Amino acid sequence: MMKQMGVKEVPAIQVTIKCADKEIIITNPQVVEMKVAGQRVYQVSGAIEEKAAEVEKRQLEIPEADVMLVAQQASVTLEEARKALIETEGDLAKAILLLKK
Incomplete structure (x- = not known):
């Protein structure tokens, strides 16, 4: 019945959300995908860990x-x-x- 409503479970090991100042890591998450108004919406739940974002040092090449x-x-x-x-x-x-x- 859930599948008929456009809802399905997505098998996942980890979900990472990268923010400007931190990363939110959800381990062993339960991920549910829903189709709402033609768009895909994901609901994620699980154990949350936050850590400061690593600043990428890009090599600046000056011509x-x-x-x-x-x-x-x-x-x-x-x-x-x-x-x-x-x-x-x-x-x-x-x-x-x-x-x-």
Whole structure:
């Protein structure tokens, strides 16, 4: 009868919800999928564990052309331009303004 109503149990080992500041981990969850108004809705219950989110450190690649442009526009060395670009996460305009202060 549940299947006729669009409800089915989903076999799951773990459910992880990633938030900006934390992760919510539900181990041995009971997961139920329901179809409501053409959308799938999931209901999850189980033992909850929270942990702080791990900040991913992405490798920022600064093109040499960007370094040269910032150095030229701000009248600084290539190394100073590179540091400013890293600090501003590759934003050319912000890097130039930072160096012109």
